[in-house]
Amino acid sequence: MRVVSGIQPTGNLHLGNYLGAIKRWVTMQDECDCFIFLADLHAITVHIDPAELAANVREMAAALIACGIDPEKAVLFNHARVPAHPEMAWLLNCTARIGWLNRMTQFKEKSGKNREGASVGLYAYPVLQAADVLLYQATHVPVGEDQKQHIELIRDIATKFNTDYGVELFTLPEPLIGATGARIMSLRDGNAKMSKSDASDMSRINLTDDGDTIAQKVRKAKTDPEPLPETMDELAERPEARNLVTIYAALTGREPADVLGEHAGKGFGAFKPALAELLVETLRPIKARLDELGADPAELDRILSAGAGKAAAAAQPTLDGAYRALGLRGGA
Ligand code: TYM
Numbered sequence: 273m274r275v276v277s278g279i280q281p282t283g284n285l286h287l288g289n290y291l292g293a294i295k296r297w298v299t300m301q302d303e304c305d306c307f308i309f310l311a312d313l314h315a316i317t318v319h320i321d322p323a324e325l326a327a328n329v330r331e332m333a334a335a336l337i338a339c340g341i342d343p344e345k346a347v348l349f350n351h352a353r354v355p356a357h358p359e360m361a362w363l364l365n366c367t368a369r370i371g372w373l374n375r376m377t378q379f380k381e382k383s384g385k386n387r388e389g390a391s392v393g394l395y396a397y398p399v400l401q402a403a404d405v406l407l408y409q410a411t412h413v414p415v416g417e418d419q420k421q422h423i424e425l426i427r428d429i430a431t432k433f434n435t436d437y438g439v440e441l442f443t444l445p446e447p448l449i450g451a452t453g454a455r456i457m458s459l460r461d462g463n464a465k466m467s468k469s470d471a472s473d474m475s476r477i478n479l480t481d482d483g484d485t486i487a488q489k490v491r492k493a494k495t496d497p498e499p500l501p502e503t504m505d506e507l508a509e510r511p512e513a514r515n516l517v518t519i520y521a522a523l524t525g526r527e528p529a530d531v532l533g534e535h536a537g538k539g540f541g542a543f544k545p546a547l548a549e550l551l552v553e554t555l556r557p558i559k560a561r562l563d564e565l566g567a568d569p570a571e572l573d574r575i576l577s578a579g580a581g582k583a584a585a586a587a588q589p590t591l592d593g594a595y596r597a598l599g600l601r602g603g604a
Pocket of ligand 1: 276277278279280281288289290291292293311314400401404405413414415416417418419453454455456457465466467
């Protein structure tokens with residue numbers, strides 16, 4: 273299994289990133305060939321202060337290591353150090369169809385009413401994402417639910433390229449979307465996903481939040497007055513309650529039904545403190561490691577630069593293959 277996945281280095285890592293993606297990357301790095309990267313070329317699709325971006329890349333590299341990514345096991349790097357990514361993205365831009373990109377819901381959400389004022393990069397970024405994955409012949413892409421459409425697009429681009437140029441260059445990747453934790457919702461609105469771009473910090477748990485902040489956010493999380501039922505089906509119309517049970521289950525690696533089996537009949541007055549404690553205990557060692565690593569930017573740069581070297585070497589044969597297939601370099 274060759275596993276590739278990435279994350280944008282904007283703002284803080286939150287619980288959705290952790291449960292939807294990172295926790296699974298950490299498990300997979302022991303069994304698979306893993307390439308994990310900070311998508312800094314994605315981060316510039318909206319305006320971002322350059323100094324802030326540079327700091328975010330280091331901070332997020334540190335956060336991934338604190339979560340358990342081991343740069344000796346997984347190749348950890350940032351996009352911008354590996355020019356094969358934008359190079360391959362250009363080649364794939366010429367295969368991807370405008371009609372396909374027009375269907376991307378994330379572009380619609382992110383550009384909002386100001387579609388004409390959005391950058392071309394924001395529109396085309398799913399193609400860069402395709403380059404990210406196809407360059408490494410990824411077989412599996414572990415992501416949260418919100419990335420599913422982008423992975424399907426990657427398969428369409430790979431199929432069209434292989435067919436148009438009569439090659440078997442690209443491997444078709446499978447999205448790996450976890451059963452529990454693939455869509456963690458906001459603590460303030462059970463119908464909106466937990467997100468870095470939500471204006472309210474109370475809507476998310478950041479991996480850097482201290483114990484008191486976590487406890488306060490859980491205490492203030494929107495819920496309802498009903499006790500917890502016996503089955504998840506009975507939570508169908510109670511999105512906030514369903515979300516908290518899902519978070520509890522994903523943190524403990526259990527089924528939500530199992531968590532309900534233990535807590536059915538309890539109200540949130542009892543369930544919330546149990547959840548807060550679980551969160552604090554899970555995040556405490558991550559935060560402690562993060563504080564340690566943050567103190568050594570030179571070591572983080574060394575790790576990212578070593579990772580970029582390995583990534584560039586792994587990407588080159590596929591990039592060369594794409595140039596050859598297009599008649600841009602040597603024979604096909
Ligand atoms: P990004 O930075 O928005 O999110 C990183 C990962 O976290 C997952 N995630 C969630 N999972 C569950 N619940 C949530 N509320 C939640 N919020 C975020 C995302 O699904 C993702 O797996 N375009 C990507 C980065 C990227 C990428 C790639 C991913 C660039 N190239 C190639 C995979 C393969 C993004 O913006 O993720």
